[in-house]
Amino acid sequence: MANEVALAARGLTRELPGPVPVTLVRGVDLTVAPGEFVAITGPSGSGKSSLLYLLGLLDRPTAGTVWLAGEDTSGLSSDQLAERRLARIGFVFQFHFLLPEFSCLANVEIPIRRLGRLDPAAARRRAQGLLEALELGEHARKLPEQLSGGQRQRVAIARALANDPPLILADEPTGNLDSRTAALVFATFRRLAREEGRSVLVVTHDTGLADTADRRIHLVDGRVVGRE
Numbered sequence: 001m002a003n004e005v006a007l008a009a010r011g012l013t014r015e016l017p018g019p020v021p022v023t024l025v026r027g028v029d030l031t032v033a034p035g036e037f038v039a040i041t042g043p044s045g046s047g048k049s050s051l052l053y054l055l056g057l058l059d060r061p062t063a064g065t066v067w068l069a070g071e072d073t074s075g076l077s078s079d080q081l082a083e084r085r086l087a088r089i090g091f092v093f094q095f096h097f098l099l100p101e102f103s104c105l106a107n108v109e110i111p112i113r114r115l116g117r118l119d120p121a122a123a124r125r126r127a128q129g130l131l132e133a134l135e136l137g138e139h140a141r142k143l144p145e146q147l148s149g150g151q152r153q154r155v156a157i158a159r160a161l162a163n164d165p166p167l168i169l170a171d172e173p174t175g176n177l178d179s180r181t182a183a184l185v186f187a188t189f190r191r192l193a194r195e196e197g198r199s200v201l202v203v204t205h206d207t208g209l210a211d212t213a214d215r216r217i218h219l220v221d222g223r224v225v226g227r228e
């Protein structure tokens with residue numbers, strides 16, 4: 001698969017075994033180019049989060065394949081998947097999952113240090129620069145609890161960008177935010193796609209926000225039933 005495809009899935013399926021097997025995701029085909037901003041919509045329980053977890057290599061499909069930057073991920077070990085996630089994918093969740101006892105700066109710096117490509121001083125400079133780009137420079141030394149919900153979510157976005165990932169996956173990132181702040185967070189994602197060429201996939205219930213994406217994928221019962 002060519003490298004200009006950032007992310008692709010074919011026949012992606014996730015079944016949960018058990019006395020009554022449950023199919024979370026059914027035969028999803030998907031191709032996302034660099035710089036594309038895609039919204040994933042669908043009713044509650046339609047499999048949006050499950051699909052995002054498969055695409056983010058946080059869960060393995062029971063059938064089908066995910067290619068990340070042209071690489072078939074099906075044969076990778078758990079350690080290899082973890083390495084791909086750390087280096088190539090930025091995650092943003094509804095709850096920010098910032099480490100409460102660390103400053104915002106440290107929260108962004110930690111994944112940079114984990115990847116180990118930059119020395120400590122350069123890692124700190126990069127973390128500070130990411131916070132400044134999201135207009136959070138003056139809050140770098142604060143604890144997450146000292147920030148508003150929208151600011152915390154922007155710190156989480158800065159953290160997702162720590163290792164300069166070509167792919168950003170966000171699961172209901174605006175679920176806890178008021179509509180104005182939610183629109184700002186979506187504007188940030190749009191900028192990351194348009195200006196920085198990253199591929200951004202965002203799960204959202206908010207159809208108004210979803211309409212601001214380049215494309216929309218609609219799921220019902222784990223299947224793609226609509227694309228725009």
Ligand SMILES: Nc1ncnc2c1ncn2[C@@H]1O[C@H](COP(=O)(O)OP(=O)(O)OP(=O)(O)O)[C@@H](O)[C@H]1O
Pocket residue numbers: 016022024042043044045046047048049050051
């Ligand atoms: N580990 C699990 N065991 C049993 N059922 C599960 C499990 N994980 C998810 N499900 C069920 O699978 C379906 C899909 O869940 P998923 O969270 O992917 O949907 P969603 O579209 O993201 O929902 P929401 O919008 O409410 O977050 C739901 O019916 C959910 O209850």
